Amino acid sequence: GKFVYFFGGGSAEGKAEMKDTLGGKGANLAEMTNLGIPVPPGFTISTDACELYYENNKAYPEYIVKEVEQHLKKLEAQMEMKLGDHDNPLLVSVRSGAAVSMPGMMDTVLNLGLNEKAVEGLAARSGNERFAWDAYRRFIQMFGDVVKGVPHHAFEGALESIKMEKNVENDNELDADDLKKVVSRYLSVYKDAVKEPFPQDPKVQLWAAIDAVFGSWKNERADKYRAINKIEGLKGTAVNVQSMVFGNFGETSGTGVCFSRDPSTGENYFYGEYLMNAQGEDVVAGIRTPEKLSTLQEGSPAVYAQLVEIKDKLENHYKDMQDMEFTIQDGKLYILQTRNGKRTGQAAVQIAVDLVKEKMIDKKEAIMRVAPAQLDQLLHPMIDPSVMKEIQPIAKGLNASPGAACGKIVFTAEDAEAWFLKGEQVILVRKETSPEDIGGMNVAQGILTSTGGMTSHAAVVARGMGTPCVAGCKELIINQENKTMSVGSKVFKEGNWCSLDGTDGLVYEGAIDLIQPELSGNLNEFLTWADDIRNSAKREGVADGFGIRANADLPVDALKGREFGAEGIGLCRTEHMFFDEEKLKSFRIMIVADSKERRVESLKKIMPLQTEDFEGIFRAMDGLPVNIRLLDPPLHEFVPRSKRDIAELADIIGISKEDLQVRLNSLEEQNPMLGHRGCRLGITYPEIYDMQVEAIARAAVKVQKEGIKVLPEIMIPLIGTYKEFIPLRENAEKILKSVFEETGITVEYQIGTMIEIPRAALTAEDIAKYADYFSFGTNDLTQMTFGYSRDDVGTFVPEYVNKKILKADPFQTLDQHGVGLLVELGVQRGRSTKANLKTSICGEHGGDPDSIDFCYRAGLNVVSCSPYRVPIARLAAAQAVI
Ligand code: ADP
Ligand code: MG
Ligand code: MG
Numbered sequence: 001g002k003f004v005y006f007f008g009g010g011s012a013e014g015k016a017e018m019k020d021t022l023g024g025k026g027a028n029l030a031e032m033t034n035l036g037i038p039v040p041p042g043f044t045i046s047t048d049a050c051e052l053y054y055e056n057n058k059a060y061p062e063y064i065v066k067e068v069e070q071h072l073k074k075l076e077a078q079m080e081m082k083l084g085d086h087d088n089p090l091l092v093s094v095r096s097g098a099a100v101s102m103p104g105m106m107d108t109v110l111n112l113g114l115n116e117k118a119v120e121g122l123a124a125r126s127g128n129e130r131f132a133w134d135a136y137r138r139f140i141q142m143f144g145d146v147v148k149g150v151p152h153h154a155f156e157g158a159l160e161s162i163k164m165e166k167n168v169e170n171d172n173e174l175d176a177d178d179l180k181k182v183v184s185r186y187l188s189v190y191k192d193a194v195k196e197p198f199p200q201d202p203k204v205q206l207w208a209a210i211d212a213v214f215g216s217w218k219n220e221r222a223d224k225y226r227a228i229n230k231i232e233g234l235k236g237t238a239v240n241v242q243s244m245v246f247g248n249f250g251e252t253s254g255t256g257v258c259f260s261r262d263p264s265t266g267e268n269y270f271y272g273e274y275l276m277n278a279q280g281e282d283v284v285a286g287i288r289t290p291e292k293l294s295t296l297q298e299g300s301p302a303v304y305a306q307l308v309e310i311k312d313k314l315e316n317h318y319k320d321m322q323d324m325e326f327t328i329q330d331g332k333l334y335i336l337q338t339r340n341g342k343r344t345g346q347a348a349v350q351i352a353v354d355l356v357k358e359k360m361i362d363k364k365e366a367i368m369r370v371a372p373a374q375l376d377q378l379l380h381p382m383i384d385p386s387v388m389k390e391i392q393p394i395a396k397g398l399n400a401s402p403g404a405a406c407g408k409i410v411f412t413a414e415d416a417e418a419w420f421l422k423g424e425q426v427i428l429v430r431k432e433t434s435p436e437d438i439g440g441m442n443v444a445q446g447i448l449t450s451t452g453g454m455t456s457h458a459a460v461v462a463r464g465m466g467t468p469c470v471a472g473c474k475e476l477i478i479n480q481e482n483k484t485m486s487v488g489s490k491v492f493k494e495g496n497w498c499s500l501d502g503t504d505g506l507v508y509e510g511a512i513d514l515i516q517p518e519l520s521g522n523l524n525e526f527l528t529w530a531d532d533i534r535n536s537a538k539r540e541g542v543a544d545g546f547g548i549r550a551n552a553d554l555p556v557d558a559l560k561g562r563e564f565g566a567e568g569i570g571l572c573r574t575e576h577m578f579f580d581e582e583k584l585k586s587f588r589i590m591i592v593a594d595s596k597e598r599r600v601e602s603l604k605k606i607m608p609l610q611t612e613d614f615e616g617i618f619r620a621m622d623g624l625p626v627n628i629r630l631l632d633p634p635l636h637e638f639v640p641r642s643k644r645d646i647a648e649l650a651d652i653i654g655i656s657k658e659d660l661q662v663r664l665n666s667l668e669e670q671n672p673m674l675g676h677r678g679c680r681l682g683i684t685y686p687e688i689y690d691m692q693v694e695a696i697a698r699a700a701v702k703v704q705k706e707g708i709k710v711l712p713e714i715m716i717p718l719i720g721t722y723k724e725f726i727p728l729r730e731n732a733e734k735i736l737k738s739v740f741e742e743t744g745i746t747v748e749y750q751i752g753t754m755i756e757i758p759r760a761a762l763t764a765e766d767i768a769k770y771a772d773y774f775s776f777g778t779n780d781l782t783q784m785t786f787g788y789s790r791d792d793v794g795t796f797v798p799e800y801v802n803k804k805i806l807k808a809d810p811f812q813t814l815d816q817h818g819v820g821l822l823v824e825l826g827v828q829r830g831r832s833t834k835a836n837l838k839t840s841i842c843g844e845h846g847g848d849p850d851s852i853d854f855c856y857r858a859g860l861n862v863v864s865c866s867p868y869r870v871p872i873a874r875l876a877a878a879q880a881v882i
Pocket of ligand 3: 632756777779780
C-alpha cells in the first residue's frame with residue numbers, strides 16, 4: 001500500500017475527496033496545490049500509517065520509514081534545500097490533521113530542522129539574523145513542549161527574564177543578540193527538564209515529531225473532544241510534513257486567519273485577523289492584538305487583492321464558507337490551510353440560503369448544509385454572547401430544554417403563580433416537578449431541578465412548553481422548608497436572581513442579559529424548501545406522505561405549532577386540561593366517588609369545560625387534523641396531597657377526612673406506570689372516556705357549524721390487545737352517533753390507537769383490523785421494551801452511556817435496533833391487514849433528527865413533536881428524504 005502522498009510544484013497526489021486517508025488538512029493542501037494556489041510543498045503521511053503505528057505498539061514498519069525518507073528527498077530536491085544543511089537548511093512543519101476537524105486538539109511542531117549549525121546557515125542565507133534565531137528559539141520551545149512535555153511556563157519564564165533584563169514588553173523588540181541568549185537559556189531549560197541535550201540531528205527531530213503527532217491522536221483532550229462531539233470510527237490522524245514559510249521574517253511578513261463569510265452572522269463579508277512579523281499560533285495565542293483585514297488592505301493592497309482572489313476561488317471551488325490560514329513571507333502570500341468553516345446556527349441558515357441565491361448550490365444541498373440541532377439556537381432566547389465571556393456558571397445539570405432564562409427564585413408552583421400575577425419574572429426551583437406544578441411551570445421563565453433525567457416530568461413538560469430547563473442538577477441542595485437553595489457554600493434565598501442556560505445545562509448567579517431570537521425571513525424561506533423536498537417524497541409500499549405535526553394540549557401551543565409549520569396536532573394530551581382548578585375539583589370528586597352515579601354526576605360538571613378546551617384547539621387548527629388522546633395517567637396523579645385540599649374534598653363529598661384518606665390510599669399503586677391507567681381505566685370506568693368523547697363530539701359539531709372544518713382523531717392509549725380496543729371503539733362510536741343524531745350534524749372522524757406496549761406491536765395485525773391509525777408512543781414503548789422506568793433513568797443511564805453499555809439515552813435517541821424493530825414490525829404487521837394504515841410517532845423522539853430519519857425509513861406517515869421542535873423536524877425530515 002501507499003502511505004505517503006506528495007504535494008507541491010503545482011500538483012499533488014492527493015485530493016479533497018481523500019479526507020479519510022489524508023485527513024482534512026492534508027486532503028485540502030493537496031486540493032489547493034492542484035488548484036494552483038500557493039501552498040508550501042510537502043507530503044502527507046496517511047491515517048492508515050497512524051492506525052498501523054498503534055497496532056504496531058507505537059512503531060513503524062520499515063516500509064513506511066522508507067516511504068517517508070523517499071518523499072523527504074523529493075521535497076528537498078524540489079525546494080533545492082536540505083533538512084539540517086549547514087548552508088541552506090530546509091525547515092519543515094509537522095502538522096496533525098484528522099478526517100474530521102478537531103481544532104487545537106492535536107499537536108503541531110514548526111521550524112523543525114534547526115540546530116546550532118543550521119541556524120547560522122539560515123541567518124546567512126536569509127540575511128536576517130534576528131529571524132533565524134527567533135525561528136530556532138520557537139522550535140526549541142515547541143519541540144520541548146509538544147514532543148517532550150516540557151512545561152510551557154519554563155520557557156516563558158526564560159523569555160520573560162531576558163525581556164526584563166532588556167526592559168522591553170514585546171517579543172518583537174528583542175534583537176538577534178537577545179534571541180541568541182534566549183536560545184541558550186532555552187537549551188538549558190530543555191536539558192534540565194528532559195535530562196538530555198536538545199537533539200541536533202534533524203532526522204531524530206523529524207521522527208520524534210511524527211511520533212508526537214500520532215501520539216496526540218489519543219491524548220486526553222482529543223479523546224474528550226471526540227466523545228463530546230460523537231466522532232467515531234476514524235483511523236487516526238494524518239501527519240503533514242510541510243516546508244516552512246515565515247511570517248516572522250520582518251515587517252513585510254505576517255500570519256493570519258480569515259473566513260470567507262462571517263461565521264457568526266453568515267453575512268457575506270470577508271472577515272479575518274492577522275499579525276505582522278509573527279508566526280503560527282501567535283494570532284490565536286493573543287500575544288499582541290491582531291489587526292483586521294481592512295488594515296492589510298490599506299497597508300499591502302496587492303497582497304490583500306490576492307487573498308481576496310484566493311478566497312473567492314476556494315469558496316467557489318468548495319461551494320461553502322471557508323476558514324483559511326495564511327502567511328505572508330516578505331510580501332509573498334501562502335495559504336496553509338482551508339476548511340469548511342464552523343458557524344453558528346444563524347450563519348448556517350444565512351449562508352445556505354445565500355449560496356442558493358448565488359447559484360453556487362441547489363436547494364437540496366442547502367438543506368443538507370444545516371444540522372437540524374443548529375436550528376435550536378435560533379428558536380430560543382439566549383445569553384448575549386458578549387456577556388457569556390465574562391461570566392462563570394455556578395453549577396451544571398442536564399440541558400433538559402433549550403434556551404436561556406432569568407428570574408427570581410421561587411420554590412413552589414403556587415409561589416410561581418402568585419409572583420407572576422404580581423408581575424415578577426420567576427425561575428421555579430424544585431427537587432423535581434409533578435403534574436400539580438404545571439401552573440407554576442407555565443408561568444416560570446425557566447425551571448431548575450436537582451433530580452431527574454432528560455425525560456423527567458420537568459424536562460418533558462418544559463420542552464413541550466418551550467421553557468428553558470436545567471434538570472438533575474445534583475450540586476444543588478434544595479431546602480423546601482426554608483426556601484433556600486445552596487451550591488457549595490453559596491446560599492440563595494427566595495427572590496434572589498438566577499439565570500439558566502438550558503441549551504448547555506448551566507446555572508448562573510444573578511440576572512444576565514438575554515437576546516430574543518425570531519423566526520427570520522431567511523429561516524422561513526429555508527424551511528419552505530425543506531417542506532417542498534419532504535412533500536415530493538415517494539416511498540415504495542407507503543401510501544401517504546411524511547407529515548410534521550405538533551404535540552399540543554392547549555390552544556396557545558397549537559397556535560405556536562402552526563406558526564412553526566405543523567400540519568396538525570399529533571398528540572393532544574387531555575390530562576393537562578384537568579389541572580385547572582374547577583375541573584380538578586370535579587375530577588377529584590369523581591375519582592373518590594363510591595358509585596357510578598356519583599362519578600357520572602361529577603363528570604357532567606367537567607364536560608362543558610372539556611368541550612370548550614377542544615373547541616379552542618379545533619379553532620386554532622382551523623381544518624388541520626387533531627389527534628386527541630383519551631385520559632392516560634393513573635388516577636392517583638390527580639389526588640389531593642395537601643392537608644387543606646384533602647379537608648376541602650372531604651367536606652364537599654360529605655365524608656370524614658380519615659375515610660377519604662382510606663379511599664385515596666386505595667388508589668396508590670406499587671408500580672403506577674404499569675398499573676391502572678390508559679385504556680384500562682377506560683374499561684373499568686367507561687364513563688370517563690364517554691365524557692371525553694362526548695366533549696370531542698360536541699366541540700367538533702359546534703366548530704364545524706361555525707364553518708370551520710374539523711378533523712378529530714380519537715386515540716385510545718395503552719392498548720395491549722385488540723380485545724381492549726373493540727369495546728372502547730364501540731362505546732365511542734355510540735356516543736359520536738348519538739351526538740350527531742341529536743344535532744343533525746355529522747363530523748368526519750377517526751378512531752385509532754397508540755402502539756406503546758410491546759405486545760401491541762407484536763400483534764399489530766389484529767389491532768389494525770379495528771383501529772383507523774397507529775401512533776407509536778415511543779416513550780412508553782422504550783420504557784417497556786428496556787424495562788427502564790423513564791422517571792428513574794437519571795440514576796444509571798448516564799453511567800451506562802459513559803461505559804458504552806448504551807450508545808445514548810434511549811429516551812432521547814430512539815433505540816433503532818431494539819425498540820425500532822418493534823416500530824417496524826408494528827408498521828408491517830398493521831399494514832398486512834390494512835394496506836394504507838396511517839402510522840405516526842408521538843413520543844419525545846418525534847423531534848430528534850436521527851429518530852426522524854429512522855421513522856422515514858420505517859414507513860411512518862407523520863412525526864409529531866413539541867411546537868418548538870417543529871422547525872427542526874421539518875429540516876430533519878427533508879434530510880431524511882434526500
Ligand atoms: P492546528 O490544526 O492546531 O491549526 P496547524 O497544523 O494548522 O495546527 O498549525 C498551527 C499553526 O502553524 C497555524 O497557524 C499554521 O498556519 C502554522 N503553520 C503550519 N505549518 C506551517 C508552515 N509550513 N509554514 C508556516 N506556518 C505554518
Ligand atoms: Mg490550523
Ligand atoms: Mg404512553
